[in-house]
Amino acid sequence: MRKILVVGAGQSGLQLALGLQSHGYEVTLMSNRTADEIRHGRVMSTQCMFHTALQHERDLRLNFWETQAPKMVGIGVSVAGPGAERVVDWVGRLDGYAQSIDQRVKMAGWLETFAHRGGQLVVHGAAVSDLDYFSRVYDLVLVAAGKGELVSMFPRNAARSPFTRPQRALAASYVHGLGPRPEHPEYEAAHCNLVPGVGELFVTSTLTTSGPADLLFWEGVPGGPADVFQGVVDPAEHLALTLSLMKRFTPWEYARTANVELTDAGGVLSGRYTPVVREPVAHLPGGGLALGVADVVVANDPLTGQGANTASKCAATYLRAILDHGDQEFDEAWMRRTFDRFWTETAGPTTKWANAMLGEPPEHVLNLLGAAGALPVVASRFANGFDDPADFEGYFYEAEKTEAYLSEVAGGAP
Known part of the structure; x- marks a missing residue:
């Protein structure tokens, strides 16, 4: 029986460990925290997973919370004008619904499942010296811990990493009490609010440790008006700043917050990191090798909501x-x-x-977003790009392709 070590108990590491376990591999999983420490700790991320990534979980029978988590059937896009009015506002329908599950819920549950199924769980923050030894004991070492000392083993790929500093200041709040959107109170949708020069506000339904909730997630341009969370440690102050920014820049979303409160004291998260692509193979001091997984080797800004999706797809590809x-x-x-x-x-x-969306949108992209308000087929195609970003190649990046696509769609519109 082949012996495999997976270091890191996030989306990719756990999905991969559980997948290998289901196929009879002898898997050891290293986590720096126990399931209870994860469950009762602070939130670790924002996440909105789309059909393909969710299907990978279903294929492994790991979709334990699918019936409990809110189902988002659309992606909404709003663009703020100079007076904080909406100059663009539409919702594109998804072909398959999206869901968000607080990683405290999912990772704790999956960690317990791995142990219950007979997997060897080692609760230890791994160091390079540990991997140097383990590479001689295991047939394969997979590193899925995207932070800390281990990441430094994987060199930066300069050709694929155009940024040398963070492109957004990130601040998330998990809340109860958010009111429905009056435009479509009958169904759930994830909303992306673009505020030129300020950043983006994402509003997403989720399932957290205390049940269904919502995520308020600011991505502020560094040095701009939404870059105000650095050094804030009080959760109440974090939420107050979030709401004040919503009142100032996205009043249509702020109107829903009259009864908002944090889900728990650990329900806030802030920080920033530089998007980077790294070389996939680490050469250990003793001559062994380790393969990087998901955000160890590809860490994009969460602006396009791809982190958990990419991790799931990486785990499926590696498996x-x-x-x-x-x-x-x-x-x-x-x-x-x-x-x-x-x-x-x-x-x-x-x-x-992800890198394209971090820049100021060119005129043809603004035209595309504007046209989606009148052409549901365009709105739907853009929304489904969150599940399959490769589709943007055909109509998004080049003005000529965008214009040709809009002409074709408009010509066929009733």
């Missing part, structure tokens, strides 16, 4: 590659081929879209 490899050696050539497959199928298109 398929491991199963196909049989009893052959997991050498560097195999590791690089496996990452290249992930890059081509998922990470490359996702990175291109």
Whole structure:
């Protein structure tokens, strides 16, 4: 039986460990926290997962909370004008619903499931010296811990990493009591509010430790009016700042917040990081190798909501590659081929879209977003791009392709 070590108990690490376990591999999982520490700690992320990523969980029978979590059937886009009015506002329908589950709920539950199914769980914050030893004991070492010392083992790929500093200041609040959107009170949708020069506000339904809730997530342009959360440690102050920004820049969303309160004292998160793509293979001091997983090797800004989706797709790609490899050696050539497959199928298109959205939108993109308000087929196609970012290649990046697509759609409109 092949022995595999997975370091990191996030979306990708746990999904991959549980997938390998279900196929009979001897899997050891290293986590720096217990399930209870995760469940009762602070929120770790924002996340909105779309059909393809959710299907990977269903395929492994890991969709434990699917009936409890709110189902978002659309993606809404609003653009604020100079007077804080909405100059663009529409909702595109998704082909398959999206869901968000607080990672405190999911990761704690999956960690307990892994142990219950007989997996070897080691609660220890791994260091490079640990991996140096383990690389001689295990057939394959997978690093899925996207923060800390281990990430430094994977060199930055300068050709694929255009940024050298954070592009957004991030601030999330998990809340109860948010009112429905008056435009469509009968169904759930995730909303992206674009405020030129300020940043973006995302409003997403979620399932947290205390039940259904909502996420208020600001992505502020560094140094701009929404970059105000650094050094804020009081959760109440964090929420107050969130609401004051909503009142000033997205009053249509603020109007829903009269009864809002934090879900719990750990329900806020802030920070910033530089988007980066790293080399997929780490060379350990003793000559061993480790393969980087998901945001260890591809860490995009969460602006396009792809983090958990990319992690899930990476885990599915790696699982398929491991199963196909049989009893052959997991050498560097195999590791690089496996990452290249992930890059081509998922990470490359996702990175291109995320990086494009971080800049000021060019005129043809503004025209596209404006046209979506009158053309539901355009709104729906854009919304479904969150599930399949590769589709943006055909109509989003180049003005000529955008104009040709809008002309074609408008010509066929009733």
